[in-house]
Amino acid sequence: MDFQQLLRGAALRVTRPRVAVLSAVHTHPHADTDSIIGAVRRDLPEVSHQAVYNTLHALTAARLVRRIQPAGSVARYEARVGDNHHHIVCRSCGLIADVDCAVGEAPCLEASDDSGFSIDEAEVVFWGQCPACS
Amino acid sequence: MDFQQLLRGAALRVTRPRVAVLSAVHTHPHADTDSIIGAVRRDLPEVSHQAVYNTLHALTAARLVRRIQPAGSVARYEARVGDNHHHIVCRSCGLIADVDCAVGEAPCLEASDDSGFSIDEAEVVFWGQCPACS
DNA sequence: CGCCTAATCTTGACTGATTCCAGAATAGCG
DNA sequence: CGCTATTCTGGAATCAGTCAAGATTAGGCG
Numbered sequence: 041m042d043f044q045q046l047l048r049g050a051a052l053r054v055t056r057p058r059v060a061v062l063s064a065v066h067t068h069p070h071a072d073t074d075s076i077i078g079a080v081r082r083d084l085p086e087v088s089h090q091a092v093y094n095t096l097h098a099l100t101a102a103r104l105v106r107r108i109q110p111a112g113s114v115a116r117y118e119a120r121v122g123d124n125h126h127h128i129v130c131r132s133c134g135l136i137a138d139v140d141c142a143v144g145e146a147p148c149l150e151a152s153d154d155s156g157f158s159i160d161e162a163e164v165v166f167w168g169q170c171p172a173c174s
Numbered sequence: 175m176d177f178q179q180l181l182r183g184a185a186l187r188v189t190r191p192r193v194a195v196l197s198a199v200h201t202h203p204h205a206d207t208d209s210i211i212g213a214v215r216r217d218l219p220e221v222s223h224q225a226v227y228n229t230l231h232a233l234t235a236a237r238l239v240r241r242i243q244p245a246g247s248v249a250r251y252e253a254r255v256g257d258n259h260h261h262i263v264c265r266s267c268g269l270i271a272d273v274d275c276a277v278g279e280a281p282c283l284e285a286s287d288d289s290g291f292s293i294d295e296a297e298v299v300f301w302g303q304c305p306a307c308s
Numbered sequence: 309c310g311c312c313t314a315a316t317c318t319t320g321a322c323t324g325a326t327t328c329c330a331g332a333a334t335a336g337c338g
Numbered sequence: 339c340g341c342t343a344t345t346c347t348g349g350a351a352t353c354a355g356t357c358a359a360g361a362t363t364a365g366g367c368g
Contacts, residue, residue, distance in 0.1 A: 045309090049368070053316070053363090054364075054365095055315095055316065055363080055364070063234065065332085066243075067256070067288060072354095073354075073355085074281070074354085079265040086318085087318090089355090090318070090320095090357095091317050095316095095326095109245035109246065111241070111243035112243065114354060114355090115245075115354085116201065117365095124223075126285075128285060128291045128293065136313080138289075139286060139287060140287065142286040147300065149298060151260075152275070153273060154262065154274060154300070154302075155304075157264065157271065157302045158302045158303050158308050159301065159302035160265075160301060161302070162299075162300050162301075163245075163299045164283060164297070165297045166288070166291070166293045166295070166296050166297075166300075167282065167315065168293035169290045169292050169296040170289075170290070171290035172287075174210075187334090187335055187344065188336095189334080189335070191345085207326085208324095215328080220345090220347085221346085222344075222347050223326090224348080225345075225346050227325095228345075229345095239341065248324090310368095311349075311367085311368085312355075312366090312367085312368105313363105313365100313366095314365100315362105315364080317363085318340085319359095319360090321340085322355105322356080322357070323355085323356095323357090324350105324353105324355095324356100325352105326350070326352085328349105328352085329348100330347100330348095330352095330360105330361105331347090332345105332347075332348100333344105333347085333361070334344085334345075336341105336344100337340105337341090337342095337343105338339100338341090
């Protein structure tokens with residue numbers, strides 16, 4: 041995966057921290073910011089946490105990563121973008137798994153009554169117990 | 175609405191803070207903890223924030239209220255329980271509206287592949303712009 | 309190739325929601 | 339009415355995330 045190319049394609053400057061963050065998100069799907077900082081520092085021990093926060097925001101805005109945040113969790117990031125898939129979260133250990141969207145493009149569901157809102161996305165989170173916890 | 179009865183029915187002790195919190199959640203759907211503290215203190219100016227946090231947890235565990243927390247938001251609470259409805263959240267102002275679930279009982283959706291999880295709930299959050307913001 | 313400037317990064321303080329804790333108050337049983 | 343476990347108060351602590359100022363650097367331009 042050519043991360044430099046991905047960054048350039050999104051009109052983002054190529055810096056070591058950014059490449060490392062993008063790489064870490066690809067390597068660790070659903071990781072929280074702290075884990076990403078840890079992963080990045082294995083390559084670049086000097087990166088500040090602020091640089092990682094900045095980068096994650098920039099990458100999210102550029103749609104190179106997606107931010108997910110199940111209720112009660114800190115922010116997590118994944119590199120799988122553009123396919124509108126959903127997630128299963130384990131109530132016990134917090135493990136997150138991907139679920140393909142059976143319906144297709146976002147928004148994949150119609151609201152029964154949209155209260156006048158213009159809807160652009162339907163986010164689905166399944167809750168339950170993972171195999172290890174049940 | 176007889177809040178004392180609701181509390182007793184859930185085997186919870188009836189205290190002034192609890193009645194006030196339960197009442198506030200009924201009166202202010204989707205309110206965050208701070209708003210609830212404010213509403214409660216209109217009746218009981220001396221209530222500690224900790225009592226409100228404790229009570230909200232107890233009420234949530236007893237299923238007398240439901241906790242919702244769209245990504246990027248603080249915890250919010252609503253008294254509408256047991257009907258598995260969903261929510262629309264405005265990306266601009268954070269306004270939340272209820273959406274009836276078209277499908278029925280929880281979990282109202284099947285995951286295409288559950289990865290071995292046992293699923294008990296499918297939470298749907300629609301994202302868009304509310305009438306005022308669009 | 310090297311300069312220049314805006315974008316990015318480092319450092320460190322700060323915020324705000326939530327939790328933790330110890331001691332005082334109280335609901336509700338007997 | 340008194341007892342005890344539960345709940346409440348007050349205050350400190352935690353933790354993710356943000357803010358801000360000054361140093362560094364990517365990448366366009368000559």
